[in-house]
Amino acid sequence: MLRDSRSRLISAFFTPVSLLCTASLLTTELRCVRGMQVTSTSPQTIQKAAGESVSLGCSYTPSPSDTGELAIEWTAVSPDSTQTDQMLMSYTSGTTHIHGTHAPAKGLSFAATDPSLGDASMSIALLSPAHSATYQCRVRKAPGVDTSKVSLVVLVKPSVPECWVEGGELVGEAVSLHCKSEKGSTPLKYWWRREAAGPSPAASTQNSVTGELRITNHSQSVAGFYLCEVNNAVGAEHCRINLKAKKPPNRAAVIVGTVVGSLLLVFILLVFIGILYWKLSNRHRFEEEFSNDIGC
16 A cells, blocks of 8 residues: 555656656756757747848757757748648758749848858848748757747838829818829828928818828918828838918909900901901992993
């Protein structure tokens, strides 16, 4: 009975210890050995602008029992689980290999001069939207092997937008300022503001999606330079425009001018008709006189 109790006690003690060893926890008393450990030194998701460069962090620590040949592999993880991942770059026997000439494989290199010293980070120069993917770093040194993943999202900065005015810029009427960037990864956000000190027009509304600033009651007080800024997660650009306030024409003067113009047109027509009638009359009289002379 005593021996059975001791056996159960020893078993109860060493079972969690073995689990701790399996979980790669190291204690000074038990001297558990852990296998290959790969750590990503980058955030899980990285956002970068097209044209920039990036380094995807991957550091590793082999255990004393890992005595095989070192092999490092970087792959683009396929979003379709039924498809194989795409090999991009590898390191074996002291040599770096770039696999393929497809877009994600362009501009790749190891960040460290010697990846065998524990730094397997990958650098990508001159990013393009084609580099957007989930990347996996796999380090193997038999019997140890471990992996880490990082997602890279490459966005296009907004292009310099175009600013323009719709409406006659007449005082008392509605006028709209528009702002549009032709290039840039969505979502793009637009924001109008006055350059001069002072609040934005009270009777105005703006749409951050379409880039429109609408002023329902235009006046001299809201005239001036306006700046539109467009931005997304990786950059911003702006344009500016001078909003003018034009006085509406004098309606009485317009009416008088219209009447005078109409009368002048009627007068010219009457003169033209009179001249035409006079010429036709003279011609008819001349023909009659000519025929009489011939008859004589």
